[in-house]
Amino acid sequence: MGVSLRDVAARAGVSVKTVSNVVNGSAPVSPHTREKVRRALAELGYRPNLSARSLRRGRTGVVALVLPGLDDPYFAELARLVTEAAAEHGWTVLIDQTGGRADRERQVLRGAGAQLADGLLLCPVTVGRRELADRTDATPLVLLGERVPGGTVPQVAVDDRRAAYEATGHLLSLGRTRVGVIGARGPRGPGAARRRLAGHRQALRDAGLPQDARLVPPTGTYRRAEGAAVLRRLLELDEPPQAVVCFDDLLALGALRAALSAGLRVPRDLALAGFGDIEDGRYSTPTLTTVSPDKAALARSAVALLAARIDGAPGGSGDSGAPAVVAGHRLLVRESTVGVAAAAGPDPVVPPQSSGAQSPGAQSSGSSTGAISS
Amino acid sequence: MGVSLRDVAARAGVSVKTVSNVVNGSAPVSPHTREKVRRALAELGYRPNLSARSLRRGRTGVVALVLPGLDDPYFAELARLVTEAAAEHGWTVLIDQTGGRADRERQVLRGAGAQLADGLLLCPVTVGRRELADRTDATPLVLLGERVPGGTVPQVAVDDRRAAYEATGHLLSLGRTRVGVIGARGPRGPGAARRRLAGHRQALRDAGLPQDARLVPPTGTYRRAEGAAVLRRLLELDEPPQAVVCFDDLLALGALRAALSAGLRVPRDLALAGFGDIEDGRYSTPTLTTVSPDKAALARSAVALLAARIDGAPGGSGDSGAPAVVAGHRLLVRESTVGVAAAAGPDPVVPPQSSGAQSPGAQSSGSSTGAISS
Incomplete structure (x- = not known):
């Protein structure tokens, strides 16, 4: 603390402006002078001290x-x-x-x-x-x-409720009537999870389908391992789901791996959708259908x-x-719900920089602004 | 700035200790007193000001x-x-x-x-x-x-050089003699990439195999899209590689997706290894063989x-x-180089919390400490 540019200038025998030029790279300085300044800086242990300056005006x-x-x-x-x-x-x-x-x-x-x-x-x-x-x-x-x-x-x-409504609606539109949920967190969990579950249930109601609590097992952390574990539990049901909507892409990617390990074909035996549109799901095999928030x-x-x-x-x-x-958000429809042929042309890999960009052949819906449904 | 606990205590008509108990949650305070303090804090715009305190002793x-x-x-x-x-x-x-x-x-x-x-x-x-x-x-x-x-x-x-030596050595031990590299960055790239390339070349030399520059295309960013693009270039060679070592897991996962999209079977047609042991590669299909640094x-x-x-x-x-x-580091051998049967038992999914833990059936090697080879 407390070493100023003035101290360094005095030690090096140069002007404060020259020291500033070396420290900030703001103007060229001859190699000889530069080395003198550099040595003085090191000897005095100079450190820029913007924090004190910021604190004086009350901002950091x-x-x-x-x-x-x-x-x-x-x-x-x-x-x-x-x-x-x-x-x-x-x-x-x-x-x-x-x-x-x-x-x-x-x-x-x-x-x-x-x-x-x-x-x-x-x-x-x-x-x-x-x-x-x-x-x-x-x-x-x-x-x-x-x-x-x-x-x-x-x-x-x-709009979490609407996004989940669209994701479940998409699975129902594929003729899957037994749709499971991975990511329900219970009444003390985050509001986003509760709103997603409400949207899912609304989609079932609007399709005239029953609610089956066994298809909505409680979920702990939103990690791949948890998605895999909860999917294995769903597969043990007498009537396992034909599709699963996961409230997070990591859950979906864990569930995908567990489904493939169990010998299921995705999406033929089980369709899977996620939430979040992380890059991982654009490169998984199959690629992951997901709700893509406008991050x-x-x-x-x-x-x-x-x-x-x-x-x-x-x-x-x-x-x-x-x-x-x-x-806003969009539902990106990819291979994990509609298969390779329907999802894309010959190369379904999407460039990574276009965050929120659609896969070739992906369908979009529901980029909303306005009041949040509750 | 500048509102002290003392100011808040005066405003609320309580002791400084009571204000401190409310702010820091250090001891229970009755709801009535708590509300008085809370109102005084809000009215005065109190904010903890540890930064000024830290700066006085020269540490933040x-x-x-x-x-x-x-x-x-x-x-x-x-x-x-x-x-x-x-x-x-x-x-x-x-x-x-x-x-x-x-x-x-x-x-x-x-x-x-x-x-x-x-x-x-x-x-x-x-x-x-x-x-x-x-x-x-x-x-x-x-x-x-x-x-x-x-x-x-x-x-x-x-020890990047040794780690790459082991990864390429593993691919050679599977009988793959044409081994490509994704992740070579050229002479101005990071030293880690140069050392990994040196380790790869040493493994080829020690096996009496030729160096083929076409199998080491230049690579830009370490992203999935780049791994996919560079792999497609390798597949266009007259004699494409039988195995590829990638200097980053993201490169390997992009390459994996591109290989599967091109109709290749991994590892049968192409074995793939990565670097970094990110969780993604423990859940991909196939799971990814990788160098796991002791992060x-x-x-x-x-x-x-x-x-x-x-x-x-x-x-x-x-x-x-x-x-x-x-x-230290370890080479984790998984499905992308040895297939499902050899890599693991019935369930190759690894719990996620055990960072650096091995898959069932994975082989380990080379946890080194000491001087870095150069």
Whole structure:
């Protein structure tokens, strides 16, 4: 701490401007002078000290993105997109992983880990209306990917209910009447899972089909291993499902592997659909039918809402009428539900950079904006 | 800024200790008092201000992990492990993504983005001896996953040359004499890729086989799409390879999809091996033979080296004789090289939490510590 460019300039016998040119690479400096400056910097242990400067004006230029875990490719991709959107506001993003644990999420709401952040983007798993109402920390907060009713915190999410309705509707349209669900989390689980389950059930009702609770086994973590384990349980039923909608691509990819290991042909014996459109599912064999949220729009909207909150910044949890943005989504129909011939031409591999782009032959539906159905 | 617990206590008409209990959840507080404190916190816009406290003692409690991108599951997993290892030192990890770009990596070496960090962990793609020698920023630095000769910066990596030697040796042991490479990056690419190529060539030499440059096409990014594109090029050769070693699992998974799309049977027509042991390759069909670096050891060693550098902290780039740690690795033999029957029993799916654990039936080799071969 405390070594200034002036100190370095004095030590090196050059101007402050020259030191600045070396440190910031802002203008060319002769090799001889450069080496003198470099030596002075090293001897004095110089470090740029923007943090103190930022603190003087009450901002650090850092926002925290709090999510369950970077191991999930969906959140890793979202983190990249948030980082890019935040960079346009001049922010650095600090990523904090909760493991989806309630105690860690509550700590975050109390301000732990936010000491250095101008604002918080939280992808919650356990946080609900009560936790938000109890919040004491005044750091500006935006919820990303989850909807908590009550209007106290700005939030951006896709229309989970409608998306699941479309996914199950697609499976029903293929003539599969016994449709299982992997990813139901029970009443204390995340609201997104509950809304997806409601959409699934609505699709069954609208098709005049019965609800069979055995086809909706409880699911723990959203990991490949859990998807494989729950699928094996479904296959042990007297009447196993003809199709399964998974509320996460990792669950679907685990289920796919377990189905293939069990000797099933996918989609002929079992059709599988996921949620999230991670790159993995564009390269699996078969490729994975999935709900593709507009992740870039999720990231951009969340950052824009946070910027507005930081600039306007009236208190934390006291105000009401906070904005709720609905990002669009599409159902990408691929081989895991319709087979190779129907899904695509000779090469079903999709270039990876076009996040949200459709496979050749994929069908799209439901890019919605407006109120979230509940 | 500037609202203290004392201010909040005065406003709420309670003791500072009571405010602290509410803010930190350190002791129970009656609902009535809790609500008074909560209202005072919201009205005053209180935020915990550990950053100023940290700066006074010259530490922020934050270390920066700089890596190419979180989109790569290998780096996402490494980021989680580094975050866990850092938490044991009481550090928060700020993650900065370079996209593998030389200009971004140089900015990091100049101290950009390190304003808030007590130290830097860098997973470099382009940084070499020259960039490290030119470094002006004195923030403690450790290289993770790359080896730069010269002894100026502490570093931890696996023995890339030996690992590639073993992977190619495994393919040769299956009777495949035409072995292609996906992931060669040319002389300006990362040193890890050059060392893997050297290991591959050594294995061919030791088996008395010729080097065929057509089997080693240049590879750009380490992404699934690139693996698929390069494999298609290899299949157009008059004499296509019988096996391919990929210097990254994403390349291998892209190549796998392209091979299956082209109607090849894997491993019968083409055996494929990767590098990195990402979870994806434990659930692909076929599962992926891969070099599994001891990622937990990489993370722990890197954090320990950084802790030593921060505590001891003599200058930045001036000192020499910095430690170089070699983390272990294993070759995990799975279905993509030996088929279903040879690779595993009835269920080849591996539980996901056991990072680095072997598949049933997988063979292990080469967990090395000691000097890095060069």
